[in-house]
Amino acid sequence: MIIGAGPAGISAAKTLAAAGERPVVIDENVYPGGQIFRRPPAAFARNETQLYGFDASRARRLKSTFEAIAPSIEYRAETLVWSVEDRRLHVSTAGILKCMPFSRILLATGAMDRVIPINGWTAPGVFSLGAAQIALKAQATFIGKRVVFIGTGPLLYLVAYQYAKAGADVAAVLDSSKPFSKITALPALLADISNFSRGLFYVSQLRLRGVKIQTAIAPVEIVAGDRGVSSIRYEQSGQQGQSDCDAVAIGYGLRSETQLADLLGLSFQFDRRQRQWLPVTDGAGRTSVPHVYIAGDGASVRGSEVAEWEGELAALSLLEDMGRGSQKRASVLRRRIDSLSPFRRALDEHVFPFPHHFAEAIRDETIVCRCEGITAGQIRETVATTGEADINRIKAFSRLGMGRCQGRVCGAAACELIAATARTDISATGRLRGQAPLKPIPLSILAGDRR
Amino acid sequence: MTRFDVAIVGGGLAGCSAALHARLKGASVILLERGRCGGQASGVNYGGVRQQGRHPAELPLACRSRQIWGRLAELVGTDCEFTATGHLKLARNDADMQSLLAYRDIARDYGIDLEILSVADLQCRYPYLGDGYSGASLCAADGQANPRLAAPAFARKARELGVTVREHCELEHAEKVADGFQLTIKGEAEQLTAGRLINTAGAWGARVARWFGDEVDEQVMAPNMCVTEPVAPLIGPNLGICGGSIYLRQTKNGSVVFGAGLGVADADRLWARPLAHVSMEAARAAIAMVPQLANVLVVRTWTGIEGRMPDGLPVLGESRKAQGLFHAFGFSGHGFQLGPAVGAVLAELCLDGTSATPIDGLSLGRFGLARALASAPSMLPKQ
Numbered sequence: 032m033i034i035g036a037g038p039a040g041i042s043a044a045k046t047l048a049a050a051g052e053r054p055v056v057i058d059e060n061v062y063p064g065g066q067i068f069r070r071p072p073a074a075f076a077r078n079e080t081q082l083y084g085f086d087a088s089r090a091r092r093l094k095s096t097f098e099a100i101a102p103s104i105e106y107r108a109e110t111l112v113w114s115v116e117d118r119r120l121h122v123s124t125a126g127i128l129k130c131m132p133f134s135r136i137l138l139a140t141g142a143m144d145r146v147i148p149i150n151g152w153t154a155p156g157v158f159s160l161g162a163a164q165i166a167l168k169a170q171a172t173f174i175g176k177r178v179v180f181i182g183t184g185p186l187l188y189l190v191a192y193q194y195a196k197a198g199a200d201v202a203a204v205l206d207s208s209k210p211f212s213k214i215t216a217l218p219a220l221l222a223d224i225s226n227f228s229r230g231l232f233y234v235s236q237l238r239l240r241g242v243k244i245q246t247a248i249a250p251v252e253i254v255a256g257d258r259g260v261s262s263i264r265y266e267q268s269g270q271q272g273q274s275d276c277d278a279v280a281i282g283y284g285l286r287s288e289t290q291l292a293d294l295l296g297l298s299f300q301f302d303r304r305q306r307q308w309l310p311v312t313d314g315a316g317r318t319s320v321p322h323v324y325i326a327g328d329g330a331s332v333r334g335s336e337v338a339e340w341e342g343e344l345a346a347l348s349l350l351e352d353m354g355r356g357s358q359k360r361a362s363v364l365r366r367r368i369d370s371l372s373p374f375r376r377a378l379d380e381h382v383f384p385f386p387h388h389f390a391e392a393i394r395d396e397t398i399v400c401r402c403e404g405i406t407a408g409q410i411r412e413t414v415a416t417t418g419e420a421d422i423n424r425i426k427a428f429s430r431l432g433m434g435r436c437q438g439r440v441c442g443a444a445a446c447e448l449i450a451a452t453a454r455t456d457i458s459a460t461g462r463l464r465g466q467a468p469l470k471p472i473p474l475s476i477l478a479g480d481r482r
Numbered sequence: 483m484t485r486f487d488v489a490i491v492g493g494g495l496a497g498c499s500a501a502l503h504a505r506l507k508g509a510s511v512i513l514l515e516r517g518r519c520g521g522q523a524s525g526v527n528y529g530g531v532r533q534q535g536r537h538p539a540e541l542p543l544a545c546r547s548r549q550i551w552g553r554l555a556e557l558v559g560t561d562c563e564f565t566a567t568g569h570l571k572l573a574r575n576d577a578d579m580q581s582l583l584a585y586r587d588i589a590r591d592y593g594i595d596l597e598i599l600s601v602a603d604l605q606c607r608y609p610y611l612g613d614g615y616s617g618a619s620l621c622a623a624d625g626q627a628n629p630r631l632a633a634p635a636f637a638r639k640a641r642e643l644g645v646t647v648r649e650h651c652e653l654e655h656a657e658k659v660a661d662g663f664q665l666t667i668k669g670e671a672e673q674l675t676a677g678r679l680i681n682t683a684g685a686w687g688a689r690v691a692r693w694f695g696d697e698v699d700e701q702v703m704a705p706n707m708c709v710t711e712p713v714a715p716l717i718g719p720n721l722g723i724c725g726g727s728i729y730l731r732q733t734k735n736g737s738v739v740f741g742a743g744l745g746v747a748d749a750d751r752l753w754a755r756p757l758a759h760v761s762m763e764a765a766r767a768a769i770a771m772v773p774q775l776a777n778v779l780v781v782r783t784w785t786g787i788e789g790r791m792p793d794g795l796p797v798l799g800e801s802r803k804a805q806g807l808f809h810a811f812g813f814s815g816h817g818f819q820l821g822p823a824v825g826a827v828l829a830e831l832c833l834d835g836t837s838a839t840p841i842d843g844l845s846l847g848r849f850g851l852a853r854a855l856a857s858a859p860s861m862l863p864k865q
Contacts, residue, residue: 116755116757116758121758128762130759402711403735427634428630434711435781467782468780468782468783471779471780473778473779474710474765474775474777474778474779475765477765478762478768478769
């Protein structure tokens with residue numbers, strides 16, 4: 032059983048199929064490809080080059096890989112995993128529930144945006160970077176006419192560039208980091224020259240198109256009225272700045288989707304660089320639970336190329352545990368993955384560090400948990416009055432993370448806020464416990480009622 | 483060696499309330515909790531504050547508890563979201579109606595007012611209810627509260643008043659000594675002594691009792707709970723049904739909490755999980771009860787470990803084997819409402835030697851005869 036049909040999931044499926052297995056691939060999306068190679072509906076005729084730029088050839092290759100293995104695998108599109116119990120997966124497809132037994136499972140669940148709330152982020156017209164990209168890739172539309180991109184990370188420049196290239200008016204790119212400023216990071220960045228030069232290309236293309244790029248900024252607020260977003264205010268070396276816009280895409284890097292890993296009982300450890308709890312692995316996709324394997328951004332955010340190699344590596348580990356692995360290929364993959372880790376470390380630590388100190392500056396009236404309407408002030412007060420710093424206790428006392436997003440959107444920033452308020456290390460806030468259903472599911476579907 | 487008047491093992495609602503009430507009586511108190519206060523049954527239950535439908539042996543306790551629930555803000559500084567929404571118990575058929583009528587008379591003896599409602603009353607007053615009920619019984623004084631808040635609130639208040647509340651602190655063993663009890667804490671060399679010991683260890687209560695020779699069968703149970711996204715105010719009273727297959731309520735913030743059936747639990751591993759097929763069954767029952775919930779999103783399911791006694795009633799009272807040891811455990815899935823009064827009664831029993839609240843039917847001794855009979859064959863000489 033493979034969960035996720037992004038680069039990691041597809042390459043794992045290919046590896047297993049090549050070994051004569053018939054994996055079941057569970058995918059929430061309509062088409063395989065994951066977030067990075069998300070496809071529009073067939074009616075929207077846009078080719079790979081338009082959709083994926085530099086990644087077009089990889090997208091084509093992954094697509095043809097998938098087509099080639101399609102007869103040898105069982106692909107379940109638009110299928111949501113809502114629970115797992117021991118070796119039974121509970122899924123929902125088009126409103127029908129099914130229980131699927133498995134003997135081994137490989138998680139390729141990917142990642143999602145990491146957001147730090149600011150005043151106005153809940154206004155109509157504000158999207159996460161990932162959502163802005165989905166609008167473009169899957170719906171061939173923009174989130175607004177004049178868009179500001181704010182946050183940090185490779186995706187910030189990529190999506191801004193994709194918007195600009197597709198004809199959107201990109202009002203500004205506001206980066207909390209000061210990328211490319213650390214000479215010390217340069218050797219590590221050159222370890223992945225192609226990715227590094229892509230980054231430079233996006234920046235130069237944006238500049239060529241006259242897009243304002245501001246670095247080392249701190250967001251102040253998104254100004255929004257009855258008709259939605261009108262501008263965003265920020266600070267830069269003590270100066271106030273403002274960009275007029277009608278939409279904002281916001282994202283400070285990515286965080287791994289680990290809810291399923293949690294439900295499967297995997298051991299976790301705190302990753303200082305990514306500032307989140309990640310499943311413990313042996314470096315080859317094995318986890319602390321013998322029949323569970325993991326690959327890609329869901330194990331640790333390292334990008335789609337590494338995800339692809341990790342998918343294959345985890346599948347090889349799985350095969351080896353069944354008594355039929357190829358160690359030679361596995362060591363090639365491990366070397367490749369290792370060779371890129373200095374690049375990733377440089378990105379995380381020097382180029383696009385996660386600005387966790389922003390959480391400290393969130394204003395008391397800013398909503399952190401939008402599902403339940405819990406403000407930063409309420410969270411601070413809960414920490415102060417209860418003396419608690421554990422995210423699950425704060426959740427229990429304040430309703431933080433109890434709503435529809437189940438803490439996926441607000442959890443990361445809330446942990447930072449709690450840690451800052453309680454003056455404790457971020458790792459001491461713990462992690463939100465995973466609970467079924469992994470994503471909200473209507474009562475009628477749970478009841479098997481097909482109305 | 484540190485000495486306390488009262489030591490309490492188990493920081494659930496009963497334990498935290500016992501700590502607070504014992505402190506209010508002037509005793510020096512230590513509360514030992516292996517995890518976090520309210521982390522097990524007290525914090526993960528349904529949150530019903532219900533007198534209606536209880537066994538008569540529990541009713542005096544339930545009535546006293548209801549009084550405490552009503553003045554919670556005064557006692558612990560927060561109302562723990564307690565609201566007297568009423569508790570409506572639905573009848574599935576005429577036989578159920580007969581039993582509701584009979585129960586009304588029992589409840590009246592304890593000063594609890596129950597109103598019997600006809601089908602027409604139901605349709606008029608609660609139009610959102612599904613079809614097929616024969617009527618109901620309403621206890622207007624009953625209601626609901628937020629279980630996540632209650633035990634921690636009692637613990638906080640107790641601590642404020644000087645109780646030593648030690649969390650992440652596991653009692654490894656306790657034994658009776660001449661002037662009370664000697665307590666060994668896991669990983670700590672220094673021992674504690676206490677004049678009295680209160681056992682509110684929940685699903686682990688029978689294990690503590692066994693240290694002193696109080697043998698009793700306690701099983702574990704894990705109520706399977708579900709909660710939806712918030713929806714507009716729809717459901718007034720806390721809803722139950724004769725036969726107890728489902729219970730459902732809407733909270734002040736709009737979420738609908740419901741439970742039906744059991745998940746799985748392992749008391750040794752401190753592990754409990756809801757079960758998918760039980761949640762699915764619960765969803766069917768919830769829609770049958772309130773059809774308008776069909777398209778509401780379920781956002782979470784959960785469970786926790788509770789102790790269950792063979793007859794479904796808790797153990798409450800002094801040990802038969804160790805003087806000064808008081809038990810309150812095995813609440814069998816309905817201890818939340820009772821918790822505050824259980825604590826008050828425990829404080830009275832151990833500090834005053836008596837309580838005005840009758841708890842006769844809840845003693846550990848009630849299992850004695852059954853146990854003796856069950857174990858009799860093993861006492862016979864081998865053939």
